[in-house]
Amino acid sequence: MPITKLRDSSCSVSRSLSVLGERWTLLILRLAFEGETRFDGFRSNLGMAADVLSDRLGTLVENSIMTKQAYQEPGRRTRYEYHLTPAGQELHVVIAGLQQWGDVHLPWEGGPTVVRQEHETSAPVRVAFVDGDGHEVPLDEVDAVRTAVYPR
Secondary structure, three states, X not given: OOHHHHHHXXXXXXXXXXXXXXXXXXXXXXXXXXXXXXXXXXXXXHOOOHHHHHHHHHHHHHOOOEEEEEEOOOOOOOEEXXXXXXXXXOOHHHXXXXXHHHHHHOOOOOOOOOOOEOOOOOOEOOOOXXXXXXXXXXXXXXXXXXOOOOOO
16 A cells, blocks of 8 residues: 555554655654754755655645745745754654664664763653653553554
């Protein structure tokens, strides 16, 4: 099934993948979390075709994950910057979770290229399940309980 057809699924993972699951999209978001905002910056960092980048950024804007803002340098044509919306900012935990998993299960010989830390104390942080009282819950104590029926 084409990824865009997942949009109408009752499964929230399928619906999320209909927006985020295309090749390059998560890498674009990774760069956005690192502060990249400009088309040329995304393109040069990722080495991807301009038409594909334009399509992926369009999808992110259309789904309110990024906003598109015009800017113009003196003597140049109007260009656009892309900024994360609050909904886009919430994806930081998704990107961090993927990175954390990759650092453990597919480690790079040079070690992690990014570490995440608390802003004020610089204490290291990691992605985890947290209960309503703010306590971390071990993975083997977390159940996924289906509340609706969805196609497999």
